[in-house]
Amino acid sequence: MSQYSILAAAVEHRLLEKNSEFITFLQPVSDREQALHWLQHYREHYKDAAHVCWAYIIGNTRQPQTQAFSDDGEPSGTAGKPMLHVLTERELGNCLAVVVRYFGGIKLGAGGLVRAYSAAVSQAAQQARLTLVSPQSLLRIAADFALEARIRQLLAQFDATLLDVQYQQGVALSVSLAAADLASFKLQLQELCAGAVSLTEPTA
CATH class of the missing domain: 3.30.70.240 (Alpha-Beta Plaits)
Structure with missing residues (x-):
């Protein structure tokens, strides 16, 4: 197996889309337990948010050890899966992505949500520092x-x-x-x- 990249440091990014605020956190994690620990941290910190959607991928994004995602009440397939897709395409291994959404009163529709959640993680990923790992x-x-x-x-x-x-x-x-x-x-x-x-x- 060849080298792969993992997230080296935490990233925070904010995106405003039709008055809805999307706060993205990229957090380095090394296993499922650590990912769930951080997820609980963000849930507790943003209890007043409309949604706390997430995705994580452990190991090589092309051959992950484990991965998971959640739409947290958003229409199925509009948040967690697009977020995981960005992590995979950007090769952000050992990464938990959490997007906290504060609803701004304007519905985005399924396509709009997919674009917003994808953009939120993609823009955060542009700030990410990666580390190369050799198996x-x-x-x-x-x-x-x-x-x-x-x-x-x-x-x-x-x-x-x-x-x-x-x-x-x-x-x-x-x-x-x-x-x-x-x-x-x-x-x-x-x-x-x-x-x-x-x-x-x-x-x-």
């Missing part, structure tokens, strides 16, 4: 003590993260590195250690 793979390396220094040097070359080290009969290192580098790293490690190394890939 990571976990690897457990078991080898003789004598090989530890060489293994650590190779880890540094691949910019891998050392998560844990255990010393028993030999040394066992738990590491995390870019998934795209995994095959090359394993090949070089076997060559470096002349095959005298055991590799396992934990699922999590």
Whole structure:
């Protein structure tokens, strides 16, 4: 899986459409629980609003781990789904979008609502800062003590993260590195250690 982008910092944006005010919040979130926590925060803060519509997407927008949306009382398909569509198209992974609407007395109609909610999130997205993320793979390396220094040097070359080290009969290192580098790293490690190394890939 290639690199993907995620929201780096929170964004707030206001849009006025036919006297209705649309306040958009883009909030970085890393899982469903965090998204729902922030959603509750905005609901409590804007209790007097007509609608608090939302959408979130976790992970790579092209292959999301999870995603969801809500129209919060607006006509079906006019708010949450268009908001999620903007997050996907703008590649705003790990992002919760909340649009708080204060009704201005003029009905927008279904098409007008879709355009307004889409524009609200799209304009907020223009202000967003993104961070590129490389999917990571976990690897457990078991080898003789004598090989530890060489293994650590190779880890540094691949910019891998050392998560844990255990010393028993030999040394066992738990590491995390870019998934795209995994095959090359394993090949070089076997060559470096002349095959005298055991590799396992934990699922999590």
